[in-house]
Amino acid sequence: MSAGKKHGETQAKSQAETEAEKQHKERLDKALEEGLEETFPGSDPVNVTQPPHSPQDKDEI
Numbered sequence: 001m002s003a004g005k006k007h008g009e010t011q012a013k014s015q016a017e018t019e020a021e022k023q024h025k026e027r028l029d030k031a032l033e034e035g036l037e038e039t040f041p042g043s044d045p046v047n048v049t050q051p052p053h054s055p056q057d058k059d060e061i
Contacts, residue, residue, distance in 0.1 A: 031048045 028048060035048060
């Protein structure tokens, strides 16, 4: 009976991971869509991620 319980726990974990991946993809899709809307029309491709701060940014903060 413990083997069935382990299988159920593994399956539940897989479903939770799949749901988390789906939510992550939806957030990325939403960010990309928002970026496209805000930059249209534009010649540069949309970048969903932000670049790291430069050392000069620390002086401005």
